[in-house]
Amino acid sequence: MNYLLQQLVNGIALGAIYGLIAIGYTMVYGIIGMINFAHGEIYMIGAFVALIAFMALGISGITYIPLALLLVLVIAMVFTAAYGWAVERVAYRPLRGSFRLAPLISAIGMSIFLQNYVQLLQGARVKTLQPVVHGGIALASGTFDVQVSYLQLFIVALTVILMAAFTYVIAATPLGRAQRAVEQDAVMAALLGVDVDRTISLTFLIGASLAAVAGVMVLLYYGVIDFFIGFEAGIKAFTAAVLGGIGSLPGAMLGGLLIGLIEALWSGYASVEYKDVMVFVVLVLVLIFRPSGLFGRPEVEKV
Amino acid sequence: MSNMLLDVSHLSMRFGGLSAIADLSFTAYDREITALIGPNGAGKTTVFNCLTGFYKPSGGKLTLHRSGKTFALETMEDHRIARVAGVARTFQNIRLFAGMTLLENLIVAQHGELMRASMFSIAGLFGFSPYRRAEKAAVAKARDWLDKLGLIERADTVAGGLSYGDRRRLEIARAMCTDPALLCLDEPAAGLNPHESAALNDLLRAIRDEQKIGLLLIEHDMKVVMGISDRVVVLDHGHKIADGRPDEVRADPAVVRAYLGEPETGAP
């Protein structure tokens, strides 16, 4: 029972990370109808920028942890958002009118490029970070002895705050309205005066900054990163987005949680080697049996 | 003497809570052109989609009669309806294979025959004569159609390069190359100028008379509808409101109301 609860806790923390990345996938798919294959690499870049920021802060003597965390978050979000924006401008915007597969192939090319870009600039070996956030609370009551680290609490809390903030933005601000309009009908939105290019760019910026937060978290949580984490997390986060219903923000978050739980429980109880296979199987099953996911609307193609 | 070709019986189609078609029944006959008209949103293309298997009807029967056999279209898959039952269609927004040539478009339509002749490509790979013969026959049929349309010189150019009117007619020819019993045309006259509409009328009449099949036509252009239809079925909000010869239907007050609305009361 202990073990189960522990795995659940781990799964939730992992799920929060996947959820943050999944939001990026789902928002981009919702607004321009393509899978941003390079999004996983954006997350990886976020993790690397975070590591560099931590070390730079450490060297410059800023060691008060809450401050350092805040600064690292901001720095990672800013730079990663810049990368996300640049990728859209360079690889996707010119292809808006092109044939069906073009943006996807471009995205794959971008993904390969970014992976190798980081690998060449920072080296192929894994990079480590000394644990920053220490300690946690033990939920002990008789037979239960579950460790919940402060870090896990921090991850979940931050994710909840960000989720609430962005849900508010989407629902109540002009940007959110513009975004929903472009999602429904880009041409009409443009005719009504919405700056479609800017709205799309902002979508990428938001998605990238959330991925950056996920990158910071994964860096703190595991302490180890390498240039390949984007590929692995990318597929899982995409699965989460599909599971939750592509285009739906709460769906992405819920999907992320589910994937995190599935992964934690599977590796806890079945086999660690095949945990990734489990996630792919989930993806295939969802796409075959309920392609619109949990919260998505079934798409009927107009003939 | 024309036989019953298509029997639509109590067809209904619901999308969630929305009822697109409710209790629709009509009959289309062999060697006749039946037009399906009605204001926008009446459900005409939905009827087509049910007929050709792109939607599964919520209720009712769609029966096709061909050479003594009957086909229950509501139970069949879209490609089987085209291949086995012999219902061909064209689309509102023309779905040609734009990157392939005119000739190739017409040859693809004869896929079933050619696949059989090539014995799953084995005979084709080695160039056995049954396949070569079948290919020659297919090309000859395609050439015939291109001749009829006056497009023979452009046989080896890509379909995407044709003018709008030519693309429409090519799509019809392609549908005809599948040897259908019933040809369904979704707004074939849309976007055509009067000259092209007249050419379309000639083509459709020729198909009815020479190919001896039945045609079912969705159309808004009244010149086309009244000019060539043998029978007109009028839909409004998913219900049939009139069914008969063109002149009968034109005078029907229910039809006038559906199109033009209620006359205004009160002094102008």
Added chain:
Amino acid sequence: MSTEAAAAPDRVAPRGIAILPLLKESFLTAIVALVLAIPLVGFRIVESNGTTGLATRFWWVGFAAGAVFLGRFALGIWRGAMPPRAVGGASWLDPVARFGRRHARIVALIGLVAALAWPALPFATRGIVDLAISVLIYVMLGWGLNVVVGLAGLLDLGYVAFYAVGAYSFAILASDFGLTFWEALPVSGLLAALAGVLLGFPVLRLRGDYLAIVTLGFGEIIHILLLNWGSLTRGPNGIGDIPRPGLFGLVFERRAPPGFTTFHDFLGVPFSPSQRVVFLYYVVLALALMVNLFTLRLRRLPIGRAWEALREDEIACRALGINPTNVKLSAFGIGAMLGGFAGAFFATRQGFISPESFTFTESATILAIVVLGGMGSQMGVVLAAILLVLLPELGRQFAEFRMLIFGAAMVLIMVWRPQGLLAHRAPSLRLGAPPR
């Protein structure tokens, strides 16, 4: 009536170059590059003695920004000097492509003669022939993936799975069941084809993007299985001692195993390792030529036309009575089979295979070959494969930068010339004579 108006210009005048806006644009682009470069280029994480440190290289940042500025400026000048054109429209490459097309037969013939004579050419060392073998393996893989992606329009990102099935089934059949190369080759191909059909089933209803991701997932699943299903695949250690093909029972070894004669003994010449390499070269050349003829022929058959029609418009296909399920499964199956053949050959040529060779990077590389060459174009695939294999040979740096360049090339090709370097779609059937 004005006679000037009657002579309509068939070339639009160049846009002209506005220097000041271009300078501003270049400057802004350089600033963006600067921002992007600061964290990852400006800093370098260094591991030394188990501790992590940070090194700075800010002059690289400045260099990057400067290069971007110059590049953007040059691009603006180039664009201004050229007449405007639509994406994928006419470009300076077209006359080259047209020339190639018109003389396609001769070019192909020259290529064939060169390929046949390759080992006999004066500069052909064993290494060079070996290189040519690598090129031909990638060419086969490219032609195989071409069936799925180029012809049928199904974006398969897990093609390496079939390559792996072919290689591993060959290895197991040859090592554990004692089949010879010629016996095991068709069986490996069939097993790969089976895998292709099995993969095809779940993805039948999926659209472009989703199809790509699921096939990617399958590629990864195969990779994980290869690593972990030790009883079948020997896990990360791989399978070794894979027997090499022989020529009518003659073995290409220094000393013959009992019951066999060696090639060099048979001919009465001294043993040389080049003999096997040259033999392998001709084997793979023969395989590649067969694959080429096979795919060219299929394209002219109803099945090939159905693939292309499916790529153009699936709904129109359904309305014409074509069953998309059969068409998709046949594309996956045949494409997979060809990949399996390549895998089987790869296994026998290496003598040893391990899961390392079958990663997503490989799938991406093969996709890059197909995309760069122009989806659907046979010759384009050959060119792209040659580029891929030769690039790392030009220098150490190129070897490291290879995938980086490939990724960038994929983006660039899509933006600049989506039809690929050489692509042009020749109709599979003609009514009249081909144009001169």
